[in-house]
Amino acid sequence: MPIIPPIAGHGSVPVHPDLDPGHPLVVFGDHRFCAGQTLDVDVMDGPHMHSQIELNFVLDGEMTYWFDGREMTVAAGCLCLFWGMVPHQVIARRTRTRFVCLYVPMSVLLGFPSLSRLRTAVFRGAMVEALVIRSYDRDIFMRWREELLSDDREAVEIVRSELTARVLRIERDGWRDLRAQGSAMASLDRRDAKWIPHIERMLRFIGEHAAEDISVADVARAANLHPNYAMQVFRRALGMTINQSIVRHRLDTAQSLLISTDLSVAEIAFESGFRSISRFYEAFHQRFASQPNAFRRDMRPKSASEAPARR
Structure with missing residues (x-):
């Protein structure tokens, strides 16, 4: 696992509800529906x-x-949504800002062919903002949070259905990518629905092992698929190849380490899963249009500009 500093403590940042204060910032282990413990937003x-x-x-x-x-x-x-595997951080907020933060398994986006456009954008790193907000959204998000925190299994299943319907409405009503950047489209048709659990297993495997020396064959094996078929289904579903997804995860980890640690660029390259420094520099520049040291210099002050509140 990458070397990333621990969180200072519960309540100081909007953290995953099951995150221990001593746990690394990179979290892979929980795939449930769940909700943030606090409504208060603080700088992370x-x-x-x-x-x-x-x-x-x-x-x-x-x-x-x-x-x-x-x-x-x-x-x-x-109302916005994004994939948590894209490194993210609250760097500023107005006093007394509050939000409802819900965590949703990837399978929600994988399970519906009609969500193909939204799904592709999210898995390619979009931060999606819903264009239509309903008059009841505030109350219903508060209720969903309360029911998820209650750990009532029946209530959680109801929330699963209702929240899935809300995501479907985001696709139907319209949304925009706050990065102002388009995404390629991809989709699974209904005949391929049986492969959704395999795709989710591949995504999880990549997320958990991208820093290791893994191959397409390893990813396919995790989903019990032949490598050629795994590559075909993965690309159709997400609009990128398995190798592209692996590299993306490695770069996401690298940019997080550049900002949050004092490791050298070479150490970060290897911690992130790259076996070649030159390949790391090439891939990093292609993704971020910047060299790692310049990226660290430009972004580091933003992450340290305001200390989080202590409780």
């Missing part, structure tokens, strides 16, 4: 990652994310 120590789709409904105030090398601000009444 550094970027973190987790395996679920994250939904934020801002109740009051305004918050600014550092997200995949960009700053994006969401205000009261906004």
